[in-house]
Amino acid sequence: MRKVMWIIALAVLAWCGWWWAASTGLRGGVQGWFDARAAEGWQAELREVQGGGFPVTLQAGLRDVALADPQAGLAIQTDALDISAPAWWPGDVTVALDDEPILIASPLGRSTLTMADGVMALNLHPGTALELEALGWTAGPWQVSDAIGVQAQADDLTLTMVQTEGAQYALTASASTFTPGDAARRGLRLPETFPRSFDSLQLSADITFDQPWDRRALDDRRPQPRVIDLHLVEAIWGDLQFNLSADLTVDTSGVPAGTVAIQAENWRTMLDLAENAGMLPAQLRGQAEGILQALANASGGADTLDVELALRDGAIRLGFIPLAPTPRLILR
Template sequence: MRKVMWIVALAVLAWCGWWWVASAGLRSGVQTWFDARQADGWQAELRDVESGGFPFGLQAGLRDIALADPQAGLAIETQALDITAPAWWPGDVAVTLDDGPILIASPLGRSTLTMADGVMALNLHPGTALELEALGWTAGPWQFSDPEGVQMQADDLTLTMEQVEGAQYGLVATAGTFTPGTATRRGLRLPDNFPRAFDSLQLRADVTFDQPWDRRALDQRRPQPRVVDLHLVEAIWGDMKFNLSADLTVDAQGVPTGTVAIQAENWREMLDMSETAGLLPTQLRGQAEGVLQALAGASGNENTLDVELSVRDGAIRLGFIPLAPAPRLILR
């Protein structure tokens, strides 16, 4: 019996020692990351890191955080951020966001993001490469606002990136009851009787990169997309319905080749909104409407687009007719 008690006591001491080392490593890792960002020319301020989680978890509570990347012109401020991980494998990390306002500054202006139960989860494979297994962001009700008012809000949010095999990852993005805010509706000049919320807003895709996402994505270069299988981009708002799918290969210069299928009902209302919002210059409205009207006529219904476009030689084409330059798919 005494021998068993000694074994248990030694196991407890060993576990306590491991927890202390792992907890100190997490705390040190956070501080090292902030120091590295400062060395890169960022503003990276942190008032305190609080440790916790004993005995089975690791926790680092970050307080009064300010980050700013001068090259991207992006800055974020939040009062709290909690990082937790199981003590037996710190590579499965959950980051709980502050329920209070998160301040965001960008070249587009200052904004505020507020969300309930916002959690970012990161799962890494064991090993020195720290290869990404899954990355997710989920939240309850959230809203995004700026000095003009609420721009958008939704009942929930799901963003996931999950490894399928090797460098192939499945991407999913959904927002339940996505609702443009009063400021957005005012900017789009929507009538009061126009539906307030989207019936559906989602994206599903599989993307194969030139290498898996791992620690090199931070230390060296971002993995670049080489095959994009876009199963669905869907947006349904009132009488407007938009669906897009694509099957593309991407070369080393980011130039895509493949096909894009588009379905759009009541596309003229979409043009009206794009023009009102400033996304479509007024001088190009007639040209864009003429092209889309020709495409709709080819599908047999002038109010509905249902076409398959080809992407090759750096251009988006309908048959042999070039419609627009193809975007380059490069992750900076």
């Protein structure tokens, strides 16, 4: 019996030692990451890193966090980020976002994100490369606001990126009852009778990159897409319905080739919204409408588009007719 008690006591001491070392390593790793970003010219500030979670959880509570990447022009400021991981494998990390407004600045302007129960989960394979197994972001009701008012809000948010094989990842995204703010509605010149919320907003795709996502994505370069199987992009808002799917390969210069299938109902109203929002210059409205009218006639309906476009030789084509140059798909 005494021997058993000694074994238990030694096991407890060993576990306590492991937990202390892993907890210290987690907090030190977080501080080291901030120091490395600061050395690269970022603004990377935090007031303190708190510990906790004994005996089965490792915790790092970040307070007064400010991050800014000068190359991307993106900055984030929040009062708190709480990082936790199981003590037996610190590579399964959960980050709980602050319920208070999070300040976001980008080349598009300054805004605040307010999100209930926002949680980001990161699962890494064991090993020094820290290869990504899965990444997810879920939340309850959220909204994005600026000085004018609410830009957008929704009842929930789901974003996932799951490794299926090697450098291939399955991506999904959805937001229930996505609602543009009043400023956006005014910019689009929507009548009061137009529905306030989307009936559906979702994305599903499989993407194969030139290398798996791992620590090199931060230290070296971003993995680049090479095969894109876009199963569905769907947006349904009142009488407006838009669906897109694609099967593409991307060369080393970022030029895609393949096919894109588009279905759109009430496409003229979509043109009106694009013009009202300033995304479609008035002088190009006639040209765009003429092209879409020809596409609609080819698909057999005046108000419905159902076409397949080909991307080849650096151009988006309808049959043998070039419509526009293909955009480059490069992750910076």
